[in-house]
Amino acid sequence: MSTLEKAKVWLSDTFDEETRRAVEMLINSASPDLEDSFYRELEFGTGGMRGIMGVGTNRLNKYTLGQATxxxxxxxxxxxxxxxxxxxxxxxxRNNSREFGKLVADVLTANGIKVLLFKDHRPTPELSFTVRDKKCHAGIVLTASHNPPEYNGYKVYWNDGAQIVPPHDDAIIKEVYSVQFSEIKFQGNDDLIEWIGAEQDDVYINACIENSLYQKDKIGYENLNIVFTSIHGTTYATIPKALGKAGFRKIDLVREQMIPSGNFPTVDSPNPEEPAALEMALDLAELTNADIVIGTDPDGDRLGIAVRNLEGKMQLLNGNQCNTILTYYILDQWKKAGKITGKEFIGSTIVTSDIFFDIAEKFGVDCKVGLTGFKWIGKMIRDFEGKEKFICGGEESFGFMTGDFVRDKDSCGSILLACEIAAWCKANGSSVFQYMIEIYKDLGMYYEGLINVVKKGREGALEIEQMMKNFRENPPLEIAGSPVEEIKDFKEQTCHVVSSGSTKVMDDIPKSNVLIYYTQDGTKVCVRPSGTEPKIKFYVSVKDTISSEAEFSKKLDILSEKIDSVKKALNL
Structure with missing residues (x-):
């Protein structure tokens, strides 16, 4: 069917009057939005179904959500x-999230399924926790993470509290696409809804405290100066309460950003990966002489952390730096407690820093690696349950989890842990930044950069597809002056060693449209299309040795220049 023919289907009596009017306006105005609204169906990516809200098969609305449910x-x-x-x-x-939540509940109850529905906004990790805590068969969260305000999304969790993975994801998608819009049952049964609220927050927060903190005597907790912002997101309901309950006393909140809003009025983007999103928090930190600044994204699974650098200025750590500090500290605590037996593992992803292999080796645990997205770390936990103990896991996109009580990235537990580390460092006359440098002195200094190339719409999707094809068929021979030594193609599941000409099969990780190049000097470049946004992403990792704190700034300049050279070499 042509795009126009697809759109005209939505003028039938299957769709409500408001939807029919909106589609008719798109058709009559010859709007370019018509093509983007109907040229395809929304797909499940690494984070589930996510898209711009509006009418059409390629938009998030009553009918695409109803079909999925x-x-x-x-x-x-x-x-x-x-x-x-x-x-x-x-x-x-997000705008419409509350209404979408009730709509999804109605479809489920219309199908005779009992629903536990939160009364108000709650973070994604609390949903993951609740699925297991309440012994549910599945979970759903309506969120578009850190996307712009016009987006919303839909993520499905299985009975282990982790996002759906094979074989369930493919099987569910087949069922979804076999549903005709006329077959959706929208008339819900409120008798099958159980409403849950603040009482579940307490259960979740207690689990975060139990699984994320190690200092029983709470060294330095009362003297740590914390600034926190929810950036208008869900954690306004949980993080301040969790910090206070854990024993932290000096907590300053960015009050303007503690007001939940799907329009995110004080920021251009509610993404804690971006320094601009934490600008108000950083300004408050200067007034309060804060030791640590923390912000979370709208659904409360990602976190951004800023600490004082060697010059005493607040500096946002990247995701790999945060996870390096958290992982090293946890494993050090496990080792001191004699809990490492050789049957433990940490989880990472193919786009995350390779320093986690070094950390794992140092402490005598395994480092398992999966595709991008925490659902694959959740799958690791399930696959090895009862055989190996999962300790913690993280990926470069500002996500981390401690223990397996939550089966997705969890800002609450991670924030508690980060604040404990900051308090411990301060009590010992050091800082989080200095602690990070000590880790680099021990294992080598890694530094990463992420380059996003945005390509919107149907034409953009084709451009991204062609870019991946070009990189696959014409791989670079060298990157920034260093010969390419190894090429990993996760779509073909092959690893090609350039110097020997040998190729081996990599079938331990599912197929995915991802390429990784390793050069002789240890540079790593990963290329992949985003599963949730109209982007192609380039993850660059470089490394060097460092022997003293005094060398840090110079080494950082060298590694930053190297990343710039990689960017130029790839014409980005």
Whole structure:
């Protein structure tokens, strides 16, 4: 069907009057939005289904959400035919999230499925926790993470509290696409809804405290100066409470940003990876002489951390730096407590810094690596449950988890841990930044950069596809003056060693459209299309040795220049 023919289907009586009017306006105005709204169906990527809100098959709306939920309901009945099925639902602060949450609940209850629905905005990791805590068969969260305000999304969790992975993801998608819009059951049964609220926050926060803190005597907790912002997101309801309950006393909040809003009025982007999103928090930190600044994204799974650098200025750490500090500290505590037996592991992803292999080797644990997205770390936990103990896991995109009580990245537990480290460092006359440098002195200094190339719409998707094709068929022979030594192609599941001409199969990780180049000087470049945004991403990692704190600034300049050279070499 042509785009126009697809759009005209939405003028039938299957769709409500408001939807029909909106589609008719798109058709009559010959708007370029018509093509983008209908040229394809929304797909499940690394973070589930995510898209711009509006009418059409390529938009998030009543009918695409209804189709996804009807397909999920059909699959749940197939998998648990003899049980009373329960599904937990949470939603973030985004525009329409609350309404979408009730709509999804109605479709499930119309299919005879019991729903545990949060009364108000709650962070994604609390939903993951609740699925297991309440022994649900699945979970759903309505969120578009850190995307712009016009986006929303839909993520599905299985009964282990982790996002869906094979074989369930493919099977659910087949069910979803087999559902006709006319088959969606929208007439819900409120008798099958159980509302949950603040009482569940306490259970979740207590689990975060129990699993994320190591200093029983709370060294330095009372003297740590913290600035926190939820950047208008869901953690306004959980993080301040968790910090206070854990024993931290000096907590300053960015009050203007503690007001939940899907328009994110004080920032251009609610992404804590970007320094601009933490600007108000950093300004407050100067007034309060804060030791640490923390911000979270709208659904409360990612976190950004800023600490004072060697010059005493607040500096935002990148995701790999944060995770390096958190992982090293946890493993050091495990080692001191005699808890490492050789049957433990940490989780990482193919786009994350290779320093985590070095950390794992130092402390005698395994480092398992999966595709991008925490659902693959969740799968590791499930696959090795009862065989190996999961300690912690992280990926470069400002996500981390401690223990397996939450099966997704969790800002709450990670923030508690980061504040404990900061308090411990301060009490010992040091700082988080200095602690990071000590780790680099021990293992080598790694530094990473992320380059995003945005390509919007149908044409953009084709451009990204062609770029990946070019990189795959014409790989660079050298990058920034260093010969390419190894090429990993996760779509073909091959690893090619250039110097020997040999190629071996890599079938331990599922197929994915990702390329990684390693050069002789240890530079790593990963190329992949985003699964949730109209972008192609280039992850660059470089490394050097460092022997003293005094060398840090010079080494950082060298590594930063090297990343710039890589960018130029790839014409980015």
């Amino acid at each position: 009807q397909g999920l309901a059909n699959y749940l009945h197939q998998q648990f035919s003899t049980e009373e099925i329960k599904v937990a639902i949470a939603y973030d602060v």
